[in-house]
Amino acid sequence: MDYAINEMEQETLNATRELAQKKLKPLRAEMDAKEQFSKEMYEEFRKSGMFGLWLPEKYGGLGGGITCLAMAFEELSRVCAGLALTPGTSALGAIPMFLAATPQQRERWCYDLASGKKLWAFALTEPEAGSDATALKTTAIKDGDYYVVNGTKHFISTGKEADFYTVIVNTNPSRGPRGISMLVVEKGTEGFTFGKKEEKMGIRTNPTYELIFDNVRVPKENLLGSEGRGLLYVQETLDYSRPGVAAQAVGIAQGALDETIPYLRTRKQFGQPIITFQALAHKVAELAAKTEAGRALVYTLTHKMDQEFLPAVKAAMENNTTVHDELKKIKGGRWTKYSAMAKLFCANTAMEVADECVTLCGGVAYMRDFPLEKYMRDAKITQIYEGTVHIQKNEIIAALIKEYAAKGE
């Protein structure tokens, strides 16, 4: 079912479906096998306006909000979850900037972000700080008009290809988690280099790199928000970005079904199409129902989010304030619980659907000539990145305990 409520969302679906079929599909197997970033696809995404879907028109964006972003990510991931990450991770890297940036910083960065001329990436994870973001060791010590950054980030999606990195650092290690801040580091800054390129199970076309900061001098104008509030912005970012991962998971599940159902209808054994066997048919029905339930949750949530996000963006533009401050004026609360629920449910659904689809189709689906094994490999990442499914459960239960405690129950 399409959950589009306005023309812009409907056209986002139309555009991304056409883009996925015409441009992604012919490239996906090759780029997955080569484990290479596709410059060709990057250019196609740029020309089709995929980087500016969620950004204001002033910067050349569409003004579509979180829903359009999620819808695009679903439809692109339905065909190739790896190639879809080019616009996907650029949005992830840029959301924290967009939330916390001053009007001057928005002017500096948003035009090239929306046009896709510059790619963004998000750098939080470190060898010893994953689920526990407070344990991060990368430091940024103030020195005059600069921060001097030292440390290592790893598992960074779209590494090396991205131009700007939103790096989570500690500007005041003595304060522990309260010293955490966000800095924008530009590729090419002296001392900022790339280490190991990871070899991954899935999403292989998207390069995952280690980032190394060795006395990197970053101008203080690149600090996002105020010092020590980094974790807050990270949390807020994840609230908005996790529905995107959930949408990607829905896309992977749908794409796996798109490959599976036609095959089951044509494959004959014991003299009949195998989809007529009830054991298989009921399994497919169950998988399709779960996929649809996930989709309904994602877009119910993103539409609700947009009811705050879009007015906050508009107000920030008019009042020359940050989006973060305007969001606070509109609503004090957070989306953490529902974002976590969407990501948990959809990621688990994607993994289950992809896994079962391989089993349903049998031997052919285990072969690399058939796209299903790729869906199974790609689905796995949705259970892991932007917080594992277990971390999502922590978020949900923490929110529930708080809610019930507030009611005194």
Place this chain on the structure above:
Amino acid sequence: MHILACVKQTPKSDNVKIDPATGCLIRSGVESAMNPFDEYALEEAVCLKEQLGGFVSVMTMGPAAAENVLRDSIARGADKAYQLGDMAFAGSDTWATSYALSKGAEKINAEMKIDLIICGKQTNDSDTGHIGPQISAWLGWPNAAFVRRIVEAGEKSITVERLTEDGTEVLELPYPCVISVVKEISNPRVRSVKGRMAAKRAEVTKWTADDIGADKNKLGVKNCPTRVVKSFAPKRDGNAVVVQGANGKEKAAKLVELLKENKYI
């Protein structure tokens, strides 16, 4: 830079049937779309605009339904659309069509000076490849056909690489000029969300023969210098002759002999 792209709505399939009685394409019941070569022309126009800044206008001549191809052009990045529509144009051959298009271009040029006109090298429904060069002839502007690459679009001139039968040529043309392009020139984009929305809202400027100041004695089926005598799908008859000979010179001599014998030359 102001670029005018000329586009045409043609049958979507290249496998259209011919009416044996009239010798014309059977267009009814066939879905229409932008002529594929025009997609490459328009894409190149939009790419030039993105690189250099400027404005892309798009023009078509055709019946009311041809407005769709103009809206499609807006979705692909064109800024303004013009439609030439008049019963006086009906049945025009390439001479009359290019005359009308050149008059349309003159009127657009009066509104905003044109630097470059881009056409596809030919259409998939009539295959002549005349329109680009003929427009340039009517306007008296320089022309390059079968352009496969723009080497440089400068301040006062454009340098292009065009395909010839035995290689390529690099030509520099001063603005304003006309080029027609082959498919190697660009990679047409998928219509963006913004483009799709703009396409629905765009206002198409519609001009008649009188609006563009065209001489009606140069328009329409009655005034065309060419007549379609017969159109047909060629039959395979398998009567190929392979010219034998010891060397190229001998084979060439025999071929000439054969052509003379059959009164081809």
